Amino acid sequence: MAKITLENLAHSYLPNPTRDEDWALKSMTMAWDDGGAYALLGSSGCGKSTLLNIISGLLRPSQGRILFGDQDVTGLPTLDRNIAQVFQFPVVYDTMSVRDNLAFPLRNRGMAEAQVATRVAEVAEMIGMADMLDRRARGLTADAKQKISLGRGMVRQDVNAILFDEPLTVIDPHMKWELRTQLKDLHRRFGHTMIYVTHDQTEALTFADQVMVMYDGRVVQAGTPQALFDAPEHTFVGYFIGSPGMNLLDAQVEGATARIAGASVPLANGYGALAGKVQIGIRPEFMRLSNQGQGVPFRIKRVEDVGHHRIVRGQVEGQEVNVIVPEGQPIPEATDSVIPDPAHIHVYVDDWRVDPAQAERAA
Numbered sequence: 001m002a003k004i005t006l007e008n009l010a011h012s013y014l015p016n017p018t019r020d021e022d023w024a025l026k027s028m029t030m031a032w033d034d035g036g037a038y039a040l041l042g043s044s045g046c047g048k049s050t051l052l053n054i055i056s057g058l059l060r061p062s063q064g065r066i067l068f069g070d071q072d073v074t075g076l077p078t079l080d081r082n083i084a085q086v087f088q089f090p091v092v093y094d095t096m097s098v099r100d101n102l103a104f105p106l107r108n109r110g111m112a113e114a115q116v117a118t119r120v121a122e123v124a125e126m127i128g129m130a131d132m133l134d135r136r137a138r139g140l141t142a143d144a145k146q147k148i149s150l151g152r153g154m155v156r157q158d159v160n161a162i163l164f165d166e167p168l169t170v171i172d173p174h175m176k177w178e179l180r181t182q183l184k185d186l187h188r189r190f191g192h193t194m195i196y197v198t199h200d201q202t203e204a205l206t207f208a209d210q211v212m213v214m215y216d217g218r219v220v221q222a223g224t225p226q227a228l229f230d231a232p233e234h235t236f237v238g239y240f241i242g243s244p245g246m247n248l249l250d251a252q253v254e255g256a257t258a259r260i261a262g263a264s265v266p267l268a269n270g271y272g273a274l275a276g277k278v279q280i281g282i283r284p285e286f287m288r289l290s291n292q293g294q295g296v297p298f299r300i301k302r303v304e305d306v307g308h309h310r311i312v313r314g315q316v317e318g319q320e321v322n323v324i325v326p327e328g329q330p331i332p333e334a335t336d337s338v339i340p341d342p343a344h345i346h347v348y349v350d351d352w353r354v355d356p357a358q359a360e361r362a363a
């Protein structure tokens, strides 16, 4: 296992990149701890595969270095990086038994058969295939084959890192939950450095201790699932994490007051005078409906009952706004406004969150 360091890493698929948008991956420097569970999360085209391919050695970065521990591996091919990979689709040998498939990476490294047997039994147990070890892989379902791929990815204990690229894509929805939980458990037990690429927030948030949210070739925030929810550093993080995501409203901010759709909303901090595109962000969990004209004018469009709470979807001056109403709480008749909780309001300038402590010092 190894700590992974990215130093001024950047990549462009063009021969002579000049503009910012020419870079699929913008320059980044970061370190991922040995034994950490990380997720790279973002929508299609944000650069997740590019970054993963650089880590695995499939792609040489246009700029910067990548280190495993103290070793510079930037120029090393995949085979020499001592990593395990699990891809979107199963990679299994159809003619081999489940046992031989799981044993393959160990035998490849010359492990003694007695040890192979012990480790294979252990992994088969983890992936719930202990009673299928003598079955041939051919004829198994895509689910079962992908479980073998996951098992093969985890069978070696001496790898620098295990990379997962959307590994649950072909897995049946009810099985996804089980495998996610198992992966988390495996991480706790074996402490491998794991990097998990996905566009699915649930997968990222349940699996990883640290989630790297990527947007437009950048890691816009790296943090715990809680930090991403509590203080999204970029509007994309607010919007992408949460269900529904954070509401964003155009605003003018002066000191500790935001003017939104003609209403004055108190803020928990003073922000001085802000220049640029100013918005406030507030999660649907932290807004309250009112029919007394308090707060910001709000018009309900529809109500969705999702069991444990209701999602009220509406508009503030043409901007979509969602409010979560907890179970047992009424939706006021003739709702005409919405009241954001000042403690949970974030202020954004040109999509980046303004740190209230810094804003206060600057004011």
Ligand SMILES: Nc1ncnc2c1ncn2[C@@H]1O[C@H](COP(=O)(O)OP(=O)(O)OP(=O)(O)O)[C@@H](O)[C@H]1O
Residues within 6 Å of the ligand: 013, 024, 042, 043, 044, 045, 046, 047, 048, 049, 050, 051, 199
């Ligand atoms: N081989 C390539 N040649 C040229 N451009 C590429 C190549 N691969 C990716 N890109 C571009 O680089 C950017 C990042 O793509 P990348 O595949 O890394 O994103 P992603 O987040 O993994 O998306 P997806 O989930 O769809 O795979 C995109 O604009 C994409 O079009």
